[in-house]
Amino acid sequence: MKSQETYYVSAFFWENFNAALKAKLDVERIFRRMNFKPIDLFKDGKKIRVLSITKLFKLVLSSFFTKEYEYSNVFFQNGTGIDLFLAPILKLAFRKGKRIIVIHDVESIRFSRKIDFLREKFVFSKFTHAICHSKQMADFLREKIGFNGTLFVIELFDYILESLPNTSQSPSLGGLPFPDDRKFLVVYAGNLSKWKSGFLYKIAQGNSKFKNYRLVLYGKGFDTIVQNENIELKGAFPPDELPYHLKGHFGLIWDGEETKEISGTVGNYLRYNSPHKASLYIVTGLPLICWKEAAVYDVVKKYNIGFGIHSLEELDEILENISEKEYNLWRENVMNLRNQLAQGKNLEKVINQILGS
Structure with missing residues (x-):
């Protein structure tokens, strides 16, 4: 042979x-x-x-x-x-x-x-x-x-970093500690155009009071004509640099036009795929917020790294009831997982299983 x-x-x-x-x-x-x-x-x-x-x-x-x-x-x-x-x-x-x-x-x-x-x-x-x-x-x-x-x-694809943002020592990088004023920064990174992330515009133009959170957006395509004091646009960065710029308490995984639910082909696809932004949030040190019917929600539950929602309209109420102890546990679990993704160990493990079988 x-x-x-x-x-x-x-x-x-x-x-x-x-x-x-x-x-x-x-x-x-x-x-x-x-x-x-x-x-x-x-x-x-x-x-x-x-x-x-x-x-x-x-x-x-x-x-x-x-x-x-x-x-x-x-x-x-x-x-x-x-x-x-x-x-x-x-x-x-x-x-x-x-x-x-x-x-x-x-x-x-x-x-x-x-x-x-x-x-x-x-x-x-x-x-x-x-x-x-x-x-x-x-x-x-x-x-x-x-x-x-x-x-x-594989559950989560790796997101390799040259060096890890030190979220435990530098509050200006990555996941932030529990906010004293209970006003959470919820990060959303991705394509911000109306056709891809129409839900952002409905939030901005809707009746949400944003009592317990602000949205922080990273990416291209957002229509700046839309104004809302509780939505902050940070701009776009190359993917290898993006984790060093993200700053917030949670990373949001949502898609499509609606805020009450995810529907259509976009929603159906979230039932199967694991968005790469989930890995981005994790290596940055952010616990996840995702749709409860998304495939990645199984990962969130398995590693206890955040929580799920049926609708964005319930987000304010859920955040109001989160304890500091609960948030710190999610953040600790994220920190334990991020080294694996940032160093490319997740795929490496699967490859070794395949070649060793």
């Missing part, structure tokens, strides 16, 4: 000011740290990385002639834009090894389109193992997509 190595396909992205790419960049950092060998099928264009036909052709030829990858393992992150094309080639090249797909998004859940369902069913079938967000997502992959490989649930 030929020697067995572990490879990864270098992903189809470039490092720029884009928070959506942070998770994928961190996955590659972990691959490199674990001394996996890169397979780079892309070349640098003027502004983006594009597929190299020459490199792809060499991989196909090796599958038929040298068979150098036949018994080796390969990791692949979905969402390259050409998964449909690459997946069968990887199956051919690594046909007797473990082929692991790291799933960042499942578009057939996210958009409920038939074409996405058919594409993902084909792509995922070419892999022997998959790493996904939650038990709910794993069940969907088995029961709806028909994935027959071995599934591993």
